[in-house]
Amino acid sequence: MLTSDGKPARLYACHSKEETMQILLINAPLQSIVCDQGVGHQLPLGLLMIGGPLLERGHTVRLLDAACHHLSDAEIIRTVEAFATDVVMIAHVGSTSAHPCCLRVLQAIKALHPGIVTVYGGVHPTYHDRAILMQYPEVDMIVRGEGEQTTADLVDQLAQQGLEQGYAYDLSTIEGLSWRRRGEIVRNPARQPIEDLDRYHIAWELIQDWDSYQAFGLGRAAVVQFSRGCPHFCTYCGQWMFWKRWRHRNVKKFVDELAWLHDRYAIQFFWLADENPTTLKDIWSSVLEEIAQRNLCIGLCASIRAQDIVRDADILHVYKQAGFLYILMGVETVTDETMTKIRKESSVDDAYKAVRLLRQHNILSIVDYIFGLEYETPRTIWRGLRGLHRYDGDFLNALYLTPHAWTPMGQQLKDAPVYETDLWRWDYRHQILSIPTLSPTKLFFAVKIVECLYHLNPRRLCRLFTARDPRVRKLLRFSFWHITLTFWSEIYQFITSHRWKQHEAKQENQL
Numbered sequence: 001m002l003t004s005d006g007k008p009a010r011l012y013a014c015h016s017k018e019e020t021m022q023i024l025l026i027n028a029p030l031q032s033i034v035c036d037q038g039v040g041h042q043l044p045l046g047l048l049m050i051g052g053p054l055l056e057r058g059h060t061v062r063l064l065d066a067a068c069h070h071l072s073d074a075e076i077i078r079t080v081e082a083f084a085t086d087v088v089m090i091a092h093v094g095s096t097s098a099h100p101c102c103l104r105v106l107q108a109i110k111a112l113h114p115g116i117v118t119v120y121g122g123v124h125p126t127y128h129d130r131a132i133l134m135q136y137p138e139v140d141m142i143v144r145g146e147g148e149q150t151t152a153d154l155v156d157q158l159a160q161q162g163l164e165q166g167y168a169y170d171l172s173t174i175e176g177l178s179w180r181r182r183g184e185i186v187r188n189p190a191r192q193p194i195e196d197l198d199r200y201h202i203a204w205e206l207i208q209d210w211d212s213y214q215a216f217g218l219g220r221a222a223v224v225q226f227s228r229g230c231p232h233f234c235t236y237c238g239q240w241m242f243w244k245r246w247r248h249r250n251v252k253k254f255v256d257e258l259a260w261l262h263d264r265y266a267i268q269f270f271w272l273a274d275e276n277p278t279t280l281k282d283i284w285s286s287v288l289e290e291i292a293q294r295n296l297c298i299g300l301c302a303s304i305r306a307q308d309i310v311r312d313a314d315i316l317h318v319y320k321q322a323g324f325l326y327i328l329m330g331v332e333t334v335t336d337e338t339m340t341k342i343r344k345e346s347s348v349d350d351a352y353k354a355v356r357l358l359r360q361h362n363i364l365s366i367v368d369y370i371f372g373l374e375y376e377t378p379r380t381i382w383r384g385l386r387g388l389h390r391y392d393g394d395f396l397n398a399l400y401l402t403p404h405a406w407t408p409m410g411q412q413l414k415d416a417p418v419y420e421t422d423l424w425r426w427d428y429r430h431q432i433l434s435i436p437t438l439s440p441t442k443l444f445f446a447v448k449i450v451e452c453l454y455h456l457n458p459r460r461l462c463r464l465f466t467a468r469d470p471r472v473r474k475l476l477r478f479s480f481w482h483i484t485l486t487f488w489s490e491i492y493q494f495i496t497s498h499r500w501k502q503h504e505a506k507q508e509n510q511l
C-alpha cells in the first residue's frame with residue numbers, strides 16, 4: 001500500500017508497542033578487485049550472525065547483498081521501500097574501506113525516509129563510534145563488537161518503546177551500544193564476550209542465491225567460524241582486541257553444521273573466518289578428526305600461523321583428510337628482526353618449514369607479506385623477494401602496511417605522514433603511508449614486479465602441471481588465472497586513479 005506521495009505506508013506508520021519489526025540487513029556496496037576478479041564474492045557471515053537472533057525473536061529479516069550484486073544506491077532504496085523497512089543494519093567485511101559507502105547509503109536512505117532507524121556495526125565503527133555519531137546524523141546507532149545479543153536487545157527495545165518516539169527512546173540498558181539521547185552521544189558499557197558461541201542461530205536461510213558465493217572454481221562456498229579471538233598480539237593487527245579473548249564452538253555442533261550446509265545447500269568449500277583456529281592443538285585436532293571421520297568430501301581453507309603448522313607436523317595428514325586445500329599464512333616479513341618488532345612470535349625458520357610441510361601433504365600455501373614495515377628501498381624490496389623465494393609458498397599475497405588507529409602499530413605511527421586519505425583504499429592493497437625513500441609510483445611498480453617475478457618463477461609455474469592431486473592442480477590453475485586478473489586490474493586502477501589525482505591537483509593549482 002502506498003501513501004499519497006507514493007511511499008509504502010509502513011515506512012511512515014507509527015509502531016504501536018510490542019510490534020515486530022521489518023529489518024533489512026545490507027552488505028554495503030563496496031566494489032573490490034579482490035572479490036570481483038580474485039577470490040570471488042563470499043557470504044556476509046557477520047550479518048547472518050546478527051540476523052539469526054532477530055529471526056528467533058520473531059522479527060522479519062531480509063538480507064540485501066549490495067556488494068555481490070553490484071547494486072546502485074537507487075536500487076538499494078527501492079528494496080528499502082518495497083520491504084517497508086523499519087530498521088536498516090549495514091556493514092561489510094572490508095570494514096574500513098567500506099566506511100565511506102556505508103555512510104553514503106545511510107545518507108541516501110535517511111534523506112528519503114528519516115523515520116527508518118539506521119544501525120551500523122563491524123570493526124571500523126566499533127573503534128570510531130563516537131566520532132561517527134558526532135559527524136554523521138544519518139547513523140542513529142552503532143553496535144560495538146559482537147553483534148548477536150546487542151542487536152537483538154536493541155530491536156526488542158525499539159519494538160517495545162515504539163518508533164514514533166524518535167530520539168526520545170531510552171536504550172541505556174543495552175550493553176555494547178553507542179547512540180544519541182536528545183543529541184548527546186551515549187556510550188553504554190561494553191558487553192562481555194559471548195560465552196556460548198553455539199547459543200545463537202546463524203540465519204543461513206537469508207541467503208537467497210547460494211550460487212552467488214563460490215570459491216576457487218570448486219562450487220558453492222560458505223564462510224563459517226569455529227572460534228573467535230587470538231592469543232597473540234601482533235602490533236599491526238586489531239583482531240585480538242576485537243574479540244577480547246579466544247573462545248570456540250562445540251566441536252560436534254560445529255561439524256554438524258558443516259555437514260548440514262553440505263547436504264542442504266550443496267556447499268563444497270568452507271572458509272574458516274577464525275583468526276586462530278589452531279590455538280589449542282587437542283581441540284583443533286578433534287575438529288579435524290570429526291570432519292575427516294564423516295567423509296564429507298569438502299574443501300577447506302583457513303588462516304593458520306606458520307608456527308602452528310610446524311607444531312602440527314604429526315597431524316597434517318588429518319588436515320588433508322578433513323579437506324584442507326589452502327592455508328593462508330600471515331608471515332608478513334622475511335627477517336626475524338622485523339618478526340620480533342611486530343610481535344609476531346614466530347620465525348623465518350617456522351615459515352620456511354611450514355611451507356615444505358604443507359607441500360608434502362599436498363596443501364597449498366599463500367604467504368602474506370607486508371610492504372612498508374620499514375622504509376622500503378630497492379634494497380629492502382630485493383631482500384623481500386629473495387626471502388619470499390626462499391619460503392617458496394605457492395602464492396604471494398602482497399599487502400601494504402595499514403595503520404588502523406586502534407592497533408598498537410596505528411598508535412605508534414599516528415603522526416606519520418599519510419599518503420592515502422581516501423578510506424576506501426584502506427584495504428591492505430593500497431599504499432597508505434608516505435615513504436620518504438620511494439615515490440608512490442615507484443613503490444607500486446616495485447611491488448608489482450615482486451608479484452610478477454614471484455608468480456612467474458619456473459618452479460612455481462611447473463607445479464601448475466605437475467601437482468599430483470587433481471583438485472589441487474585445478475586450484476593452482478584457477479588461482480594463477482585470478483591472480484593475473486587481479487594484477488592487471490590493479491595496474492589499470494592505479495594508472496587511471498593516479499591520472500585523475502594529478503588532474504585534480506592541476507585544477508586546484510589553477511584556481
Ligand code: B12
Nearest residue numbers: 032034042046089090091094095096121122143146147273
Ligand atoms: C574470511 C575473511 C575474508 C574472506 C571472505 C570475506 C567475506 N565476505 O566473508 C575474503 C578473503 C574474501 C576477505 C576479503 C577481504 N577482507 Co577479510 N576477513 C575475513 C575474516 C578472516 C573473517 C570475516 C568474518 O566472517 N568474520 C566473522 C564475523 C562473524 O565477524 P564480523 O564480520 O566482525 O561480525 C561480527 C561483528 O563485527 C558484528 N557485526 C558485523 N556486521 C555487523 C553489522 C551490524 C549492523 C551490526 C550491528 C553488527 C555487526 O557482529 C558480528 C557477530 O558478532 C576477517 C577477520 C575476522 N575473523 O573477522 C577478515 C577481515 C574482516 N578482512 C579484512 C579486510 C581488510 C578484507 C579486504 C578489504 C582485504 C582486501 N585486500 O581486499 C577484503 C574485502 C572483501 C570484500 N570486498 O568483500 C579486515 C578488515 C579490517 C578493517 N578494519 O577493515 C579483517 C578484519 C582482517 C584483518 N585482520 O584486518 N576477507
Ligand code: SF4
Nearest residue numbers: 230232233234237275
Ligand atoms: S595477525 Fe593473526 S596471529 Fe597476529 S594477532 Fe592478528 S590474528 Fe593473531
